[in-house]
Amino acid sequence: MSTKPPIVISRLDLERIEALLERMSLTQQSEYDALRAELDRAEVVEPSQVPADVVTMNSVVTFEDENSSDELTVSLVYPSGAGAPGTVSIFAPVGSALLGMAVGQHIEWPMPDGRTRRLRVLEIEYQPESAGDLHR
Numbered sequence: 001m002s003t004k005p006p007i008v009i010s011r012l013d014l015e016r017i018e019a020l021l022e023r024m025s026l027t028q029q030s031e032y033d034a035l036r037a038e039l040d041r042a043e044v045v046e047p048s049q050v051p052a053d054v055v056t057m058n059s060v061v062t063f064e065d066e067n068s069s070d071e072l073t074v075s076l077v078y079p080s081g082a083g084a085p086g087t088v089s090i091f092a093p094v095g096s097a098l099l100g101m102a103v104g105q106h107i108e109w110p111m112p113d114g115r116t117r118r119l120r121v122l123e124i125e126y127q128p129e130s131a132g133d134l135h136r
Contacts, residue, residue, distance in 0.1 A: 004107055007100030009042040010050050010129060013057045016078065017090060034110060035096040042100050052130035053103040057090065060126040061098060066106065066118040073125065074098075094119065 017039065021029055029036075055061050055076060062073040074088040075081075076098055082089035089095050097109035097119050106120035 004038075004041070005101060005105040007038065007042045008050060008054045008102070009039065009044055009100045010047040010056055011044050012047050013099070014039060014042070014044055016057070020079065020091075032091060032096070034093075035091070035099075038096060038099065047129050050127070050129040051102065052127060053124060054127070055098045055101050055121060055124060056127055056129055057099070058126075058128045058133075059124055061121060062123040062125065063094075063098060064120045064122055066120055071122065075126075093117075 017035075021032060021036065024032075050056055057076055057078065060073065060075045062071060064071050073086070074094075075086055076095055077084075077087045077089060079089050079091055081087055082092070088098075090099060093109055093111050094117070097107050097117075098121065101107060101121045103121050103124060106118055108116050108118050110116055
């Protein structure tokens, strides 16, 4: 297993994601062990201290699936905002993988079908924290 890149998460995002996880049944929660492990290893900072090149909740990010060379641009959203075109939920495997990563970093992430996808962040087109929207 390759070493995972260091990640940074805003305190506000962490609190909101943990609150959503806590409301799930234990069976549901076990599906998100990989996400919980990411949250546990993240460097947590105040929203105003998040670097501008880091994927946060509600960021619009372009990433590459290095296995297929597909480039996708998505908005990382909470489950209530998922389902709209161009969005990916924090609870989807790709969403969990992208949170906290910086431009240029890549991560290998397990998918529900048993395969591993290697994702690399190419660009962040919008990040609420750097745009001054600290409470989105």
